[in-house]
Amino acid sequence: MTDDSRLPALQITIEGPRLRADREGYFIDDEYVQGFADRHDLKLPDRQLIARWCQSFTPDVLTSEQRRLLERSEARLSTATQQLRDAAIENAERDMPLAADVGLYGRLAADEVRKVREPWIVLGEHPPRDYPLSAAELAELTGATTKQIRSWEESGLLPAYWIAERRHFFSAAAVHAFALRKLDRNEIRGARRVLSSDPEDPIPELVAAAVERSRYTATPARLTMLIAAKALAGPSALGSKRPPRRAISPGHSMSPRPVARFDTFCMTHVPADWSRLATRRSGMNLGPHVSVRDTPQEAFHTWSVQAQCPGTVLVTARDIETLAKRR
């Protein structure tokens, strides 16, 4: 894996003319410009943009030179810029809502929320350092080490976007990193372990390990939340090149016990938020083997992940509690 920790994260810059709200002109270099007259001092893409605005908003004054500009093909966004934009949107519309829905965001302390929201208060204000961040910057923001950040990302514990051969972290990664810092070494090892399970059938392993660990940890929700977040999110689709997951080695201390052999599980100790999440995502297809469906059960805020395999057994929250008592 490339050591990209010290490489600066790429940024999207807002350059060139910007359309004014009244659409009677544009704003450039701290100056309000009235109208859309051609300007030879600007770059070709900026002149083409102004010509487009002129054609749309003041077509009567469109010059022949601007018409010629419009006939030329327009410059396209670079691949890296597209990926940065897509990653920012995915972070806002998928990664962060997920972090909030499964309770990770809600566990942040007030100062951590502020750091997630305004990373420049830690990373520097002149100019304000904002997302995306490099691994080193995320480490500085969250108090983790760069090595931890890289390790967590390589294990799939942190959402990251690989763009131009380096990791780019957004706000959801900061939320995850703050949460991971509160886990002990065994919990992180457990999370890493289940996330590196067989990619062909990951969900039973994830849930089994979560249930298993919840039996003997004082903070069961943390790990299960992290794991479920990952299970729901799936691999980052945009600009992501995660390392391939390793197969489980037999006899590992974290190997799931008998409960892992069931194909279908319910999780206990799940906050009410999860029930709402499951309801909203009812019927959402998560992959070739797995779908989520809401299974409301009295006295439990239970969320069921059911493998769509013939002959599977539905194990309810009550069943798992009974199993635990028998041991």
Next chain:
Amino acid sequence: MQNARTTLDQSGNELVDLAASRLAWNCLEQEFWFHYTDRAAARAIAGTRTYRVSERHPKAPGLYVTPLQPGSCSCAELLNALFDGTRDIERTQAVVVLADGPLPLTRTDASAWCHRAPAGTELDLSEHLVGWAAKEDGKWLHSPTLYIP
């Protein structure tokens, strides 16, 4: 230009804090639409003048907007009105501002409209996007394009 307080993002672009009375939606007759998101996404959309439709709404993908102006209601009210009650408050911290125009919108909820497009579609907003704004320390700052000089 009155310069009560300005902030520079790392790209050197200003978000400014000026009198609300000079904001476009308080001065002009035309309608404005607001796409709420977080700060990084708002700046990315503003910087590229494009929006890529995500797969967040598999049944009804598109660009979701609202006429609810920044600061017109609380974060909790926005979350309930636009995001089905999710607790992701970060999605109310920034907004992309679109001027009314030929972008066809379909009403999807009391306060939500959507420009429907298949997931993965790149929407060209260069004739609609007129600015962006973000909240800092609880106060909305706006791009200079949103002020009527």
